[in-house]
Amino acid sequence: SRDFDGMVGLETHLREMESLLNFDYVGVKIVGLAGPAGIGKSTIARALCSGLSNRFQRTCFMDNLMENCKSGLGEYSLKLHLQEQLLSKVLNLNGIRISHLRVIQERLHDKRILIILDDVENLVQLEALANISWFGPGSRVIVTTENKEILQQHGINDIYQVGFPSESEALTIFCLSAFRQTSPPDGFMKLTCEVVKICGNLPLGLHVLGSSLRGKSQADWIDELPRLKMCLDGRIESVLKVGYESLHEKDQVIFLLIAIFLNYAHVDHVTSVLAKTNLDVSLGLKNLAKKYLIQRQSSIVVM
Ligand SMILES: Nc1ncnc2c1ncn2[C@@H]1O[C@H](COP(=O)(O)OP(=O)(O)O)[C@@H](O)[C@H]1O
Ligand SMILES: [Mg+2]
Known part of the structure; x- marks a missing residue:
């Protein structure tokens, strides 16, 4: 549709996902959509949601999952809270409150639904929201994440890894x-x-x-x-120019990406985002630090 006109290679991504979603299968399926930040996962997921909604009784796009995790709730309350949000969205009723973790199955076991969990970061989120025994026959759950491992840990083996263009x-x-x-x-x-x-x-x-x-x-x-x-936005003082221009080309790219997207990110995040590029990240970070172009403040990369 026109909404996704600017999304290059979208048809290919959709075809791959639809083949994993396997609409011929009458049971419930969970499919992963994995790749680094900025590769297009959320956009692909939105396109799927809009293109497939007519095959389902209800659709539900869950984003901002992380906001909930930061609120300091214990694990059980967090799961309840996530399920309340899911139910409110799927049933289109604001502010549903539930008191135990069996309600979701009671309410959804007879509905053929499409759920998209965008940007899942941990297993608790998956345990709270992605269980094949809760939803009605023919339901599908699509989970996007930067962390393929948690998909595998949750037993999700149908995973589409979004590649670089x-x-x-x-x-x-x-x-x-x-x-x-x-x-x-x-x-x-x-x-x-x-x-x-x-x-x-x-x-x-x-x-x-x-x-x-x-x-x-x-x-x-x-x-x-x-x-x-x-750098973009002049975030880097001209003083640094000498340092920057003497860098290896690959390190220049790492530097730019940090400047644009990853300033103040956790070093693990920087590493995972850049892992799939053909850049040598850990060496690159060391080189940049040596030239005082970045610093590590505990585990945070700061420019
Ligand atoms: N294949 C693509 N063609 C055009 N723009 C893209 C493509 N993939 C991503 N983008 C753009 O990059 C940005 C980030 O995409 P997004 O879907 O949010 O990535 P992710 O969810 O993987 O972090 C968006 O502005 C999107 O428009
Ligand atoms: Mg995203």
Whole structure:
């Protein structure tokens, strides 16, 4: 549909997911959608939700799952709370309260529903919300996460790993954001290729960078390029330039990604986000720290 026009390669992602969802199967299935932050998981999940809703009696898109976890509830109360939210959404009744963990099955066992759990981070969330014995025949649960392991720990074996876009797809993603068309206009080809190379092939990065250059002239681009090479938004002082330019190319990309997306992130998060790129992350982080381009404050990466 038009909502997802800008999503490059969406058809392929949807086909892969639909094959795992296996609509011929009459029982309940849980399917994982895994990949690093910014690769497109939530967008794919939303497209699935909107495209498949007519096959189900109810659909429910659960996001902001993490907000609940931070509220300091104990495990049992947290599960109750998550289930209350799920039930409120599925049954379209605000503020449902439940007193035990059997209610969800009582209320949903006869309904064919599609549930999307977006950005699941831990097993408690899965235990609270994803159990094949609770939902009516033909129901499907789609779980998106950066952490494939928790899917496996929960016994979810049908997992689609979202891959990085090809070079030509990366160019298209960037162009859609920068020019609202699939290829560069006259005179922009060389500049575009250069910027895309700086940015790497993470869709989120391509989208952010492309949008930041939208509407600017060639002259603007040429002016901006050196600054972009250092960082977007001037977050990096020119003092650092010497350090940055002497970095290995791969470390420059790590640096940029941290500057744009990952400042103040936990080092494990930085590592997992960058793990699937062909960048040597732990070495890169060490190199950056050595040049004082980043610091570690306990386990947080700070620029
Ligand atoms: N294949 C793609 N084509 C175009 N834009 C994309 C693509 N994948 C992701 N994006 C853009 O990147 C951003 C992050 O996508 P999102 O679905 O939120 O990623 P995730 O949930 O994996 O962190 C969104 O703005 C989205 O529009
Ligand atoms: Mg997401």
